[in-house]
Amino acid sequence: MIEYHADDYGMFRTQSRHIIDCYHNGALNGISIMPNSPYLAECMEEIKDFKKRLAITVHLNLVEGQPLTGDRASRLIDNDGNFNIGFAKLLFVGFVPVLRRLYYRQIRREMEAQILACREYMNDGKFRLDGxxxxxxxxxxxxxxxxxxxxxxxxxxxxRFPREDLNIYRKVSGKIKGVKLINVVKVLVLNALAGRNERKYKEELVRLGVQKKFFMGVMLSGHMFYDNVKECIPVAADIMADKGLQDMEILFHPGDVTELTEVSQITSKDDLDFLNVNSANRFKEAEALVKFGGGLKR
Incomplete structure (x- = not known):
């Protein structure tokens, strides 16, 4: 089974409607929700009639907006109270014992607040988690x-363990467009981190019964267009079969942020570039989901 998944649901009203349009008119069957968004409750109300048909995941967030724990997350925010902590810095901090203890307290407190804030939105009382x-x-x-x-x-x-098999992209080389060196680096880093987390928590993941899924979405991040993804799926399916996996999550970002009032509320420069400056790419990713769904109204 393929889970056609969209991140960032609930970030803003209009942006979230653009995401859910891909459910009504396309293949979208999974969403990740922004725990700290002031619009989340309203956006979840919009989908209450068909929420059970979507795989809903907590989109743990240390990047965009403000923490649910406020100034108790002082090491993670700027003077305006917005998240302002880089990926590389948190990676480094994690290996320095004194700093790790200081940051861990605040991160754990925020993770707890975000996870529990989404309890009512989880289907069947079971959590799905990503970031x-x-x-x-x-x-x-x-x-x-x-x-x-x-x-x-x-x-x-x-x-979500965003571990991607590089063999997919080697085998479709020349048939896809948009692979960037920075995304290759991201895949290598995330593959290493995913491996560490899977090894450390192997027994706990088994005890919890956490489902294993094949994943695609980082290597072509920003370019998850129909023509690209359709070339990758058959190759990914063969690799999945060899690994004994039956399910795959394909990650899209169809939620462009183009309404001026929403644009003005984006606090992360990276999010601004990804969701607004490159909004044409978000439209193309939404188009891909529609095409994968056959463009039929449910």
């Missing part, structure tokens, strides 16, 4: 997340 810009793969963040899961004895059915 905005994949921050949840950082050892410091992953450890905090797993500690929260353990302390609250939460049922977790899925955690």
């Amino acid at each position: 905005h810009v994949h921050y949840h793969m950082l050892p410091l963040v992953f450890d905090a997340m797993m500690d929260v899961v353990g302390e609250h004895n939460l049922e977790v059915s899925y955690i």
Whole structure:
């Protein structure tokens, strides 16, 4: 089974409507929701009639907007109270014992607040977890997340491990467009981090019954267009079969942010570039989801 998944649902009203249009008119069957967004409750109300048909995931967020724990997350925010902590910095901090302890307390507290804030939105009472810009793969963040899961004895059915098989892209080389060197670096880093987290928590993941899924979405991040993805799926399916996997998550970002009032509220420069400056690419990713769904109204 393929899960056609969109991140960032609930970030803003109009942006979220653009995402859910891909459910009504396309193949979208999974969304990740922004726990700290002031618009989340309203956006979840919009989908209450068909929420059960979507795989809903907590999109743990240390990048965009403000923390649910406010100034208790002082090491993670700027003077305006917005998240302002880089991926590389948190990776480094995780390996320095003194700093790790200081940051861990605040990250764990925020992870707890975000996860529990989404409890009512989870289907069947089971949590699915991932992270905005994949921050949840950082050892410091992953450890905090797993500690929260353990302390609250939460049922977790899925955690996104954004580990991509590079053989896919070697085999379709020349047939796809948009592979960037920075994305190659991201895949290598995330593959290494995913490996560390899977090894450290192997027994716990088995105990929880966390589902394993094949994943695509980082190597072509920003270019998950129909023509690209359709070339990758058959190759990915063969690799999946060899690995004994039956399910795949394909990640898209169809939620452009183009309404001026929403653009003005974006706090992360990277998000601004990705969701607004490159909004044409978000339209193309939405178009891909429609094409994969046959463009039929449900």
